[in-house]
Amino acid sequence: MENILEVNDLHVSFDTFSGEVKAVRGVNLELRRGETLAIVGESGSGKSVTTKALMGLIPQPPGRIKQGEILLEGRDLTKLSEKELGKIRGRDMSMIFQDPMTSLNPTMKVGNQIMEGLIKHQKMARSEAKKRAIELLDMVGIPKPTERVDQYPHQFSGGMRQRVVIAIALACNPKLLIADEPTTALDVTIQAQILELMKDIQKRTETSIIFITHDLGVVANVADRVAVMYAGKIVEVGTVDDIFYNPKHPYTWGLLGSMPTLDNAEEELFAIPGSPPDLLNPPKGDAFAARNEYAMKIDEEQEPPMFKVSDTHYAATWLLHEHAPKIEPPEAVKKRMAGFAEASANGGGQR
Known part of the structure; x- marks a missing residue:
C-alpha cells in the first residue's frame, strides 16, 4: 500500500536558558493511506512535538527542526515557507487538539x-x-x-x-488527520463515542490518521499500527497485535503492565521505576537503561539499533541481539497479554 507520509531522521530541539533540549532525536515513521498509526508514550516522550513538527507548528524560536525530512506525498514539508505551509494546513492535513x-x-x-x-x-x-x-x-x-x-x-x-x-x-x-489526545478532556462515555465517530469517519473518507495518546486501552480500539516513543525516539513499532501480544521492548512491557484491568480490582499495578532522562543531556547509550532492570553493560555504552522481529515489527533493545540472554516479560505483562488475547477471542472491544 502506498505511503502518504514518510518521516526520516527527524530531530527537533528547543533553545532554553539552560541549553538545548533535544526533544525529538531521530524519529523515523511512515503512514499508509487509510491507516491509523498510534504514537504512545509517557508525557515528555516527544509525541506532541513530533506531530506539531509535521504540521509546521513548532514555534521558532525557541524551537527548530535541526535535520530530517517530512514527506507528505513526496513533498518535503521542512523545505516550505510559512505561507506555503498555510496552504497545506486544513486542506491536505488537519489537527485535532486535546x-x-x-x-x-x-x-x-x-x-x-x-x-x-x-x-x-x-x-x-x-x-x-x-x-x-x-x-x-x-x-x-x-x-x-x-x-x-x-x-x-x-x-x-x-x-x-x-x-x-x-x-x-x-x-x-484532508488526506492526513492528526489527533493529539482528542479524548483526554472528556469523560469515559463521551470518549468512547468520539473514538467510534473517528473510526466511522475514517471508513467513509479513507483519511490517514495519526493518533497521539498515553492510553493503551484507546490504542487497542482505534489503531492499525503502534509506535512507542521514549525520550524523543521511537523504541518499538508494529501492528496492534505485535505490540499487545508480542511486545519486545522493556519500556513497552512497562506501559502494558501499568494498565489497570476491570476484572481484578485487587491486582497490584506494575510501575516503571525512575523517571525519563533529562533531554538537555541525553544519556550516551540506551535512554531507558537507567529504568530497565534487564539493562546490560552495552546499554550504558551504545545505543541499540532497531532489530527486526518480523516484517511488521521492530524494536530498539539489545535484548534482541543474538548473544543477549533470553528474558521473558514480567508476570504482570504476561497477564495483560493473556487478557488481551482472551478478550479478542471473545469478541471484546479491547484486545
Missing part, C-alpha cells in the same frame, strides 16, 4: 469556524460553505445542525465541542 475549550474561538459561531477553511481553501461562496458546514455537523453527530450552526461554543457540551473541532478538521477532506 482541549475543545481552547480549540474553538468563543466569539465566533461554530458554523463560521467551520466555514473559514472551506472559503479559504476550496473557494466556496458563503452560502455554499454554510450548507457544507451543516452537512459536516450532521456527519459528526450534532443534533439539529441547521439550528446549531448559528450557535456559539459555550452553547455546546464538552463532547459536542470536540465533535465541532472534528468537523472543522474534516471540512476540506
